[in-house]
Each structure stands twice: as C-alpha cells, then as structure tokens.
Amino acid sequence: MAKKKSGLIVKIILGILIVLVILVVAGLFFIDTLAKNALEKGAPLVLGTNVSVERIHIEPFNARVEITNLIVDNPQGTYSSEYAIKLGDIIADIDINTLLKDKIRIEEMFLKDVDIVYETNVINSNLQEILDNVKKLDTAEKKEKQEEEKSGEEDKEKTLQVDLIELSSVGVTVQAKGAATGLPIKVTIDPMTNLGTDEEGITPVGLTLRILGAIVTTAIKTAGGSVGDAAAAIGDATSAAVAGATSAAVDAANNAVNDATNAAADAIKGLFGGKKDEAAEEAQPQGN
DSSP states (O other), X not given: OXXXXXXXXXXXXXXXXHHXXXXXXXXHHHHHHHHHHHHHHHHHHHHXXXXXXXXXXXXXXXXXXXXXXXXXXXXXXXXXXXXXXXXXXXXXXXXXXXXXXXXXEEEEEEEEEEEEEEEEOSSOBHHXXXXXXXXXXXXXXXXXXXXXXXXXXXXXXXXXXXXXXXXXXXXXXXXXXXXXXXXXXXXOOOOEEEEXXXXXXXXXXXXXXXXXXXXXXXXXXXXXXXHHHHHHHHTOHHHHHHHHHHHHHHHHHTTOGGGHHXXXXXXXXXXXXXXXXXXXXHHXXXXX
C-alpha cells in the first residue's frame, strides 16, 4: 500500500513538472507576441497617441530585444503626414545579471532608420504635442514619488541605466501642418551616454522623454538651418517664420544637453513675437 502511495506521488510530481515545462516552453514561444501586445497597449498611455509594431523578437537567454518598424502616429487633429516617428529597427542589449535587480542595465540601445516628420503650424507641432504628453506623465510620476516618500509608503519600482543610445540613418521631414508634402533632410543626433547611472536610475518614462526630447530638438534645429529650402519645398510662408524664429532659440538649447525637453520647449517659445516678420523677410529672394 505504501509503495502504491509513493508511486502515485511520483506520478503527480512528474505530471506537475511536465506541465511546468510546457508552460515555460509556451511562454518562450509566445513571448514575442505578448511583448508586442503589451507595447502597443502601454505606449499610447505614455505618448498619448497610437503606437504600432511590426515585430518584436526577444532572446531571453542572451537578454536581447529587437523591435522592427515601430510607428508613432500623429496626435489627433489636422495633421496630414502618415505618422510622426518611424523607427526601422530598435536593438537593445541588456545586462542579464541585472534583470532581477531594482535597476536594470541596458548596455547598448541602437535606433536605426529613424524617420521623423516635423509637422508644424508655428503655434504647435505634432512632435511637441507628443512631447507634452510624456512630460505630463513624467511630472505626475515625480509628484507621486514625492508623496510616497513623505508618507513613508514608497513602492520600489524598476528603473533603468542605459550606457549608450545611438540613433543612425536619421531623417527629418519639415512640413507645414496640413500640407501634402515636406522637405526631407538627413541629420545627425549625437549619441546619449550614461543615463540613469546614479543610485535611483531613470524611469522608462524619463528615458522616453530624453530620447523624444533629442528628436524634437533635432527637428527644430533642422527647420532653423533650412529657412529658404524649407519655405520653397513646403510652399507655406509660415514655414519660413518657423525656421527663422527657432534658430536662435536652439542655439541656447545646445547648452542644455542634459535637459533636451527644456531645449525643445524654449525653441517652441521662440516661435512667437516679432521674430516672425524678420524671419519671413530673410526668407524672401533678394534683388526684387
């Protein structure tokens, strides 16, 4: 009787182990689909607009994530471009030893074939609206953390450390809001290094803010550096005002690399005031 009992227990344990193995294998098999669904549902909460992904591939044993064709849609409104940002490939190599720690270390993150559409009507732009949404969430997170610290009920959340972020093959299309086409220009975005190296690290929202801030600043620089070409290609007089008015503001932004968000905000503020007429005059052909 004892032997029958022990044999039954062994069978039960083996059955449980088999089920666990099946669940693990199934989890690995469907992990890409689960991650894709999570990203497409979670990213809009951060960016305030729809996000789609063609493919996510995760190598759990190598701690590598590969994302193909991530597209950030324009905010709701009268924007005519197909999307705001398209990232052809995102590759992130993670330090596998930090996966179970409070701060996860990303050794390298490569964003390749970056296509940015900067669609603006002087007062606002598609990129600025997206950036503002992320800033609101970042501010809310910081406020919530401060309140938790005061009450002594702080909930420890996962943060990040990113050693290197590189953006390659970057193109910005400067386009007047509602226009059918714009002026595509190849640009360079400087690598970002040592983000979140302090004890607290950087939150995923904070990281998104830094990357998006760099993109918005670059888009504004592009507009400011191409006054005549942008006005001619877009065919909208206001585009010249955008380009001329932003250039001076962006010069000041170069001294604020650690806060790309403020740089972009200051540049947008520079769109208002008397500089508009001056920029438009500068954009007119000479000799008439």
